[in-house]
Amino acid sequence: MKKSLIIVALVLLNSILFAQNKEINPGAFWPDNNGDHIQAHGGGIIKIKNTYYWYGEERRNGLDTNYRYVSCYSSADLMNWKFMGDVVKMQDPENLGYRWILERPKVYYNKPTKKYVMYFHLDTRNYKYARVGIAISDKPDGDFKFVKSFRPLDHESRDIGQFVDDDGTAYLVFEDRALGFHIVKLADDYLSVSEEMSLVKAPLEGGAIVHFKGLYYAIGSALTGWNPNPNKYATSKSLKGPWTEFKDIAPPPTNTYGSQSTMLIKVTGTKSTTVIFMGDQWRPKTQWDSRYLWIPVEIGDGKLWLPEPKPFTINIKTGEYKYSK
Template sequence: MTGPLACRAAVAALLFGAPLCFGQNPLDFGGDILTADPSAHVWPDGKMYLYTSHDQECQKDFWMKDWYAFSSDDLVNWETHGPLLTVDDLSWADNFAWAPDAAYKNGKYYLVFPAGTGFKDRQNPENSTKWMGIGVAVSDSPTGPFEDAIGEPLWREPYANDPSLFIDDDGQAYLYFHGKGHDYYVAKMADDLLSVEGDFHKMDMGGHEPKMEGPWVFKRGDQYYFTMPENNRVLSYYMSDSPGGPWEYKGVFMEQEHQSNNHHSIVEYKGQWLLFYHRWLETPETGCHKRQRHVAAEYLQFNEDGTIRNVERTTSGVGNFPKKIMAEAD
């Protein structure tokens, strides 16, 4: 961490007896912005882009209002873009700007995002009015601004959030999501990515279907990977020969931290596979006496059979990325 946030963290560390720095983790986006739920993509310009949700300082129960992007060509120096879109731009939602995803197709950039209305009563759930749906916004630029493309969610039932939009080599797009009564479902998207084609398809998960959120699907070679925060905490994965399954459960590749949720994405960049995720870190220097979320990154390694090696959280993260690439190129 560098810049003002790192300085404040160092001062706080001296006062509270915490470690003096977090190294390259969390990623240094500059300023004090709090980010989570990173969606990583490499677009035609060759840069790495992260699309994130944006936590408000000491926010109330995940009441979130906008989405941001960050771009880099070395994973060390990041440029901030945003907000890309806010709930004020939506006619159908006014809160819960949660985990987004993005895609590039037909010369356009797409932001798929969850948003909602109402209130979740955690003490008396029967009084809750909270609802969430998934929208689509479009831009000519990867950094926006994005405009709500259909003026409504893709559907209203079931309640849904945490979209993951995967485009296969043949151009077919698939939407995975967390939905009430509809986890482990996939929907085919129309060519313009503005609607769902046909019904939701319940995937064969090989008999292992724990509580989940935040799915992320990617392809490596001929293998498809369905990854997720299992029980909303540990990161685990399945493998398949098809984007619609059947899937074979392979296990956990990142353990939980602080009994807190973890959302992630996985992407290859300049020959390196990378895991982006968020950490819950103490931030006493901010005046908010609780852990808050910060985006971090680690290298991801595979075994010869394609299975994912366990990933440990580090303070260095991918801070040596430019040097690592140069060393491996020699």
């Protein structure tokens, strides 16, 4: 009898741990297919055919501190994510020294070369190296091999963001402490940058861009390290500008609901288009427990606003979202 009860209890526990996520709950524990909290911090998402791939900093407990890790997850619905493994396990690639930095990985798929190209912020612990690193793979789930690092157009680069326009053109966004917020076009093979589109003279990092109904919306976070701040946005009819003045995307006292921007995801369906703000709620002392703040934005006619976070569902086919409560 006791053995039967134990088996039933284990079955029930298993069903709880591995149940399908029926919604996105901003700021909550977000289990993957194994029941573990998703580890994709400072990340980016690409869509290949019908599959989304989410890459980010792997910060789980127990990692070998001699390495830096990038994880990969896949999803068909943006709510349920399958852990595909650590696609980067990298030792210090350029003798950067103790506590060297690999942050904010972003992956692009290059159709002509059929390569997956990962950009990331590569730095020393004092943030003086200020370069982008590149790693490539033949598959979305790795392994990615380090190729090189460089300063885009000879500028310092720390926090980076990615943007792929509706026509498939790929861009890199990077923060240059001396000058501002750069938007640059990638070269044909994605292994370098070819052209600066804009230099937005604003002290912002965590850059993200979306193209919505004829306007480009760029968002960013002030330079306050791990501490959240009021993120802001500007608009332009062209990536080359001119850009409007930056405005708040949420009530300033909320400090963007305790988060920092990392990407804007556009879901275009048969009935509607939803833009989702993707942010990180950093917990520097317990980084493995840092959370994700995803919110469908109110966007249009030059305005972008984050409503108060609430659980929601997203329909990938129709492009519609709905609040759960």
